[in-house]
Amino acid sequence: MPYRWTQSDAGAQLPPDTTELHLWPYRSLPRKGFVIFIAITLVMVSLPLLALLGTIEMWWVLAFIAMAVAGVWWALSHSYRTGEVLEVLSLSPRSLRLTRHDPGRKPARHWEANPHWVRVALDRSGGPVPDYLTLTGGPREVELGAFLTPEERRALYDELRRNLDLARAPIGMPR
Incomplete structure (x- = not known):
């Protein structure tokens, strides 16, 4: 409780x-779980980069991946603060x-x-x-x-x- x-x-x-x-x-996601979730999200979202290694398009996809992970990080951090x-x-x-x-x-x-x-x-x-x-x-x-x-x-x-x-x-x- x-x-x-x-x-x-x-x-x-x-x-x-x-x-x-x-x-x-109640916190269903403890701080340790938060770190693990962000790490798994980063790995899963970065998988498409393997097909683009060595191309200029990789940098465009990398920018969107960074924005997506930053958005998830911000949303979960905001939830913790509130x-x-x-x-x-x-x-x-x-x-x-x-x-x-x-x-x-x-x-x-x-x-x-x-x-x-x-x-x-x-x-x-x-x-x-x-x-x-x-x-x-x-x-x-x-x-x-x-x-x-x-x-x-x-x-x-x-x-x-x-x-x-x-x-x-x-x-x-x-x-």
């Missing part, structure tokens, strides 16, 4: 009684904070609410995406994990409700 829960413990850098959730878009989204949800008995880090130089967006008043909603009937997951409880409603699949949003909904219930438990009760 493209998300991970982290609990505070003796070695963690989180405040006591804090749970943190990190969400990121997918550098990170959502961090910090949950403690006193506060719930959601921070979204967007790609590029855009400033991070923050949302904060009291966990006792936060509602987690999963809109199964519609919304911008199937199984639209939202948090309500502060001055506005915020979306969580828009880049997740519907199955991942449903699983996250259950986990988020369970962790929110634990954070709401009265102080002194076992967590």
